[in-house]
Amino acid sequence: MTQHSSRSTALQTVVGAGTLLLGCLLAWGATSISSEAGYGGVGPNFFPWVVAIVLVVCGVLSIVHARTGGFRALEEASGDGQAHWKGFIWVSVGLLLNAMLITTLGFILSCALCFVLAVRGFKSSEGRLDLSPKAWFKDLLIGVALAAPVYWMFTQLLAINLPGLTNTGWL
Template sequence: MTNPEIAASPQAGALWPQTLVGVGVLLTGLLLAMGAIDISSEAGYGGVGPNFLPWLVSIVLTICGAWIIWEARTGGFRELEAAPDEEPAYWPGFVWVSAGLLLNAALITTLGFILSCTLAYVLAVQGLRRANGQAAANQPRTWLLDCLTGFLISAPVYWAFTKFLAINLPGLTQTGWL
């Protein structure tokens, strides 16, 4: 039985894609939970074991997936603006962001965590700036500020993981600071 208000809405065609996104998120959460079963629950520092974060993420993803499915099946995302038909996807921005992610994965053991994440940040931000039509994307000052911002984000993350949590991340030097 279908709701006549939903069938008459302009977003009625978007309900199945929204539902599929919810199913994908729900399945991701359930698969992560299946993987978390094999992780040791032996308590570490602070009484939290290594399986705590995977379980937390899997529970949150499962709840979010169920919520997305519920939203989609009860009328869809009500605040979602209709996508304009005349504006195609901005593929160069997608290429910039993808290049950042792929180069990070490829160079993290060569450049170290900080520099490879800085590179990923710079390329992703450039893709987003260009997709947004910002004229400043090509200016050297913007590139320099993006590099500095990426470094200021990735360095504390690296130091927090290596110095405080004793989790080994690839570094550029053996000192543990870069």
Template sequence: MTQTTPSPAQIRLQTMVGVGVVLLALGLAAGAVSIPSAAGYGGVGPNFLPWVISAALLICGVFIVREARTGGFRSLEAPTDAAQGYWPGFAWVSAGLLANAALITTIGFIFSCTLCFVLALQGLRGAEGKADRRPVAWLKDLLIGIAISAPVYWTFTKFLAINLPGLTSSGWL
């Protein structure tokens, strides 16, 4: 892994990314102001999560700006000088996002998000040159996707009382 020292132009661009994240956080916070704060099931209101996300984004944005202004992102790998992007990876990730959007009301949040995770992971691994199309790898990715999406679904539906599309009427799938 070859690391490079960022040029002044790269430092400016990195600073702009950090400022963009800060502005996104402030925009999310401005939107959270308009959400009612009346506590729901579990003692938190519907504006709780937007406030948590905006605070986390603000902290990340400030750290990105600080890192950029104190010398840039020093641990970046050297660019590959590829003439174009990795289009098969883009196709895998796009297929995952589109499948999620198309199937979320049909197969439910957990399985549509799992499918999105599996397909996006295939694309990202392929972009790194580490594509693994063996059935055991697909199964492992599927189980990890379920392990991530199921607690998110349950947190929203059971603890925050926010309805997400489910596969069954029980509220657990």
């Protein structure tokens, strides 16, 4: 068990304040979303408001908790003492490329690419980075196998439009 310090109190307060700020920003953004009721009686701004309220409550409670003694029963941190920046970069590039390419490549291929790059990041953090073509291809197939059923469920069963490679609704 670690002893509580003023530094950890300050850091816990910063995390709470960041959560509170994020909730406030989300609430501000939710004000610009239409509240007209849709399917099921709720409008498109319902979930942003729910998430904003939960974030605000969590932020306030985190700040109060940090200022009244903080997290008292924290166990010693496990894992590396330093962040694994190479892995972080692999995962970040995967997420950013997914966001940039989803309308060009379609949901399935952009999500599969994101999966491939995220796997590189996680394996890099374990010291098992494999950049061989076989590993890339295997991970791409797994990514497609995960993304395709999600895409089909949303487009075919739920009738929710996601960006596709074709206009058929199957790719």
